[in-house]
Amino acid sequence: MLVLTTAHRPLATPRARLPQPPAHPRKPSHERHRLRDLLLARLPKSGLSVEEQAQLRALLPAAQARNGGHSGTVYMQSITAAGWRGIGPAATVQLRPGPGLTLVTGRNGSGKSSFAEAAEMALTGDNFRWQGRTQVWKKGWRNLHEHSSPEVAVELCFDADSDGAKKPVTVRRVWHGEGLDESRTVVEQAGKPTGEDLHDVIDAEQLTLYRPFLPYTQLGAVINGPLTALHDEISRILGLELLSDSDTAARARAKTLTETENAAKALTATVIQELSTVDDPRAAEAVAALSGRNPDLDLVRALLKGHSAADEVHLSRLRRLAALEGPNLPTVTKAVSRLRSAATVADDARHGSAEDARQLIKLLDTALEHRRRHPDVSDCPVCGSTDLLDRAWAERTRAQVERLQAEAADAEAAHRELTAAVREMHDLMQPPPAWLQADEPSLAALWRDLTACRAAREPRELADRAERAAAVLADACLQVRDDAIRRITAQDGRWQPVAARLSTWLGQAEAAQATKPVTKQIKAVRAWLRALTDELRDARFKPFADQSGEIWRLLCERSSVSLGAIGLAGVGPQRQVSLPVSVDDADAPAFGVMSQGELHSLALSLFIPRATHQDSPFGFVIIDDPVQSMDPEKVDGLARVLDLYAQHRQVVVFTHDARLKEAISRLGLRATVMAVSRQIDSVVEVVPVSDPVSQALEDARAVARDPHLPPEVADRVLPPMCRLAVEAAYQVIARRTLRDAGLEQSKIQEKVTQPGPLTGLAAIAMGMEGAGPVDVLDAIARDHGTSARDLIRQLNQASHQTPTKPVGDRRDLVRRTERLAKAVQAR
Known part of the structure; x- marks a missing residue:
């Protein structure tokens, strides 16, 4: 290349x-790990209490190792x-x-x-x-x-x-x-x-x-996307995600605590409404205890003293028994009937000819297979009878096998139905609920009697035992359930349910009360994290912001839109990238006053420091x-x-x-x-x-090396080509000189492309615009030697008039031109 x-x-x-x-x-410098060490080192002098420091340590995300990748x-x-x-x-x-x-x-x-x-x-x-x-x-x-x-x-x-x-x-x-x-x-x-x-x-x-990578479609997206996303991308580069993650965890913890408090408040309103409908003096006292700004938990505890945990356990037992469901007798009766019917059909099939049919099928299939393998032999291989296993025998035998298969299929269907009926019967005999043994042992024993019926091997025995046990258990369940309902009704119908509800409320109120000091601790932790984040963010973001700002100023040097110090602002949902913009010293909204070119320049100013970060x-x-x-x-x-x-x-x-x-x-x-x-x-x-200078020199070399080019043509063509190479070199320097002098691009283009001798272009390049040709040639001689001055004269003359003398050594002319062009470029 x-x-x-x-x-x-x-x-x-x-x-x-x-x-x-x-x-x-x-x-990578593993900023996350170093930031963790810095944060923990600052904790002792943070002003946070021991409890608050413990909360912060608990909120810190676990350290994570980076992934692989070649070094x-x-x-x-x-x-x-x-x-x-x-x-x-x-x-x-x-x-x-x-x-x-x-x-x-x-x-x-x-x-x-x-x-x-x-x-x-x-x-x-x-x-x-x-x-x-x-x-x-x-x-x-x-x-x-x-x-x-x-x-x-x-x-x-x-x-x-x-x-x-x-x-x-x-x-x-x-x-x-x-x-x-x-x-x-x-x-x-x-x-x-x-x-x-x-x-x-x-x-x-x-x-x-x-x-x-920065594709063109992303140029707009860098600034048109949500500024919170841009904020997060830059923060991760600065190695501050540990602080952001910790604040996120603290915010989530604070939200959980707040939800606990709000749930307790909501339950308070509900329980007060429920208590207000109960005609009981204790309910009125409970309403008074719950209605203040700070509910009187001690008074509620005193009211609940008569409502012991043992009472609640007993009441819960009665409620379980009142909701108990025993075996469904209609379903059991239907299953018993099916089982008995299936057993009868299966017995008939078992004592019939089904087994004989299966054995005979196997024997006849073997004989037919022998006939198939030896079609030319009709003698019986068992008894030796001749002309017995002929084609007519084979046809009769196949018909007999088909009849026997139908008979065997009926027997198999009867067996499958019996198996399904037994399985259905077993499914209806489930074990008793786990809590029933403790709540009502005698009923649990009857339930186990029903389950034990599954051990019966004979289908009719299973049907008889299951029918009797289910009837006994269903009757016992009905009695226990009715008794439990009566006993629940006999309980204190007004206060007991309310007391249970009040006990639930007390548990939530105590949990909410316990969150208050923790909420204060989390608030202090977040305040300290925000201060540390602001401090470190400002320090670490400054080099990034400086690069972005100066890249912007270089890209938009002559723009009336000025970009101030870029910053990262806010935390949580309010985080964003600050882009202070002014137009002729008047503050303005960044995206509203910028042209498309300025918006793209801003996007480049934000992308380049990120993509070229030292890590x-x-x-x-x-x-x-x-x-x-x-x-x-x-x-x-x-x-x-x-x-x-x-x-x-x-x-x-x-x-x-x-x-x-x-x-x-x-x-x-x-x-x-x-x-x-x-x-x-x-x-x-x-x-x-190639660049213009290299291209012009390459073209000139091609002419100089061509042995078939007539001398008169070479004398006319080669000097202008060499002049183009020197002219291209001086144009580069002239543009830079005029640019440094503060000229606009249009003026620069006009000056460096206007026709004239090489000395005029060289004068601009050397900062001697307006000087005469002699002075310019003398300056060229001082900078590059007298041979350079002679070459300029030769090239000028050859470009504006018919050559009066031959070029001479063509390759030497190209070499001298190349030396001068490179010397000019090196200025």
Whole structure:
């Protein structure tokens, strides 16, 4: 791959303002564990009571270890797709696995965004463009021209711990069905499956936390989604989720305590209403005890002294007996009748010819099988009779077998009916309830007598015993039930039920009373957690906010919309990201006054610090179409931001907008540029793109090396081509000089593209605009030597008049041109 330019002079003004991103990603710092230690270390001096500290320790979530994943920083070496979106046959974007900016360009529909989506799908199993969409949106994921199974793959490199070597791993996602979710992931190394799972290679939590993909559809979602979600994403990056989780647990605990109190209050109102309808002096006293602001629990306890637990146990026993249900005699009678009938039929079948029929069937089947195997032999193998087992015998025998089978079937049906009748009888003889032995032992004994009938082996005996035992038990149950109802009625019909209800209320009131000190403790714990959260959040969020703010200012340098200090505000449902905005020093709602380009710039300002956080293991960032809706000034700012982060990250940008490539070239920034083109039947090709200087020099070399080119043609063509290379180099520097001087982009474009001698363009590049040609040539001689001055004169003359003398050594002219162009770029 070729670089876009070789010039790379730091732009002092913008970069001095922009906070430098981390020099390189580092391994996760396990902030959650360190935060737990910090929180516990501060507890002794927190001002919380011993009880409150104990509550906080109980609320802390359990420590969780991070998932697996290869060690080292991960870079992307290639992206491959086949049968996926706009890509038909397999196509690959090769990337240099390491820091640097790569620009993948191509017109709309060329398939470039398909590569970005392929990388996202390979590692995450999803694409943001489909999140929250209906199935209609997902139908276009397969390529229309490629009929083989789709697949996407990324080749990853991991920095080794010591020697710096790379360990390439390919993560491949292949589809085995028609649905988007019908895929599986294969991890390969050196072309062979490793047996690892995707999450053995990439930590799932870190992929969610530092998601390094920003598709175009997510640009709007970053800011259009709920700010609570954005707040939570940033908080997790800052390692504050432990505090958030602890506050959530405290809030849930407080809610439970409040619900206990509210339930007691609701029950109080209900019990007061019930007591008010009871004509009993004790009920009136209970109403008075419950009606105050703070119910008199001691008075209620005194009222309940006469209502002992033993009384309640006795009453509960009577209620169980009053609701007791014995055997259902009609059902038992029906089952007994069925059993007796089935027994009679079974006896008839058993004493009939059914058994003989079964044995004879077996014998005749054996004889028929012998006849089938030996059709030419009619002698009986048992008795030796001749001409006995002939065809007529076989037909008679088969008819006899069919008659015998019918007789045997009737016997089997009788046996099955008898078995079912016995099972039904057994099912009706269930054991007594477990509580009955303690409540009414004699009745339990009768119930066991019924159950014991199941031991009868003879069906008629079972029917007789069950019929007698069921009748005895049903009569006894009826007597016990009627007696229990009478005894319950004889109880204190007014006070006893009310006392039971009042006892239930007392238990809930005591539980509610016990929650009050705990509620105060939880309130104190939450207040301390909020203060600690504010303190740590402000400290940890500041570098993030500084980067976001300065990225915004660089992207929107000439915008009338100013963005203040971004902040995380609120807790619980009120949490959000604060985005203070002003227009010409007047406060304004952020999203209401921003243009689409400014909204996208804001989204980038929030995404880049998150994706490039120092704890992220991902050394790469993939951004799709960030240039849309941006004016030229913002495109320049975007180029600078991308270049800054590309110093320590692998930044891959997909775009159809040529302005970003032009801005990178004009600002003299290093970038690898590739072009994606799509041919018929979705054949996609990816080729490297040279910068204007390199392209002009390459064209000039081709002319200089052509032995068949006539000298007079070379003398006329080669100098203008070399002039184009020097002119392109001076244009880059001239644009940067005018930009640093504060000129608007339109004015810069007009100045650097106006026709004229090379000395005019060189004068602008060297900050000598308006100087005469002689002074400019002298300055070129001082900077690059007299040979450079002579070359400029030669190229100028050859471009504006017919050459008066031959070029001479063509290759030497190209070499001198290349030296001067590179020297100019290096300014």
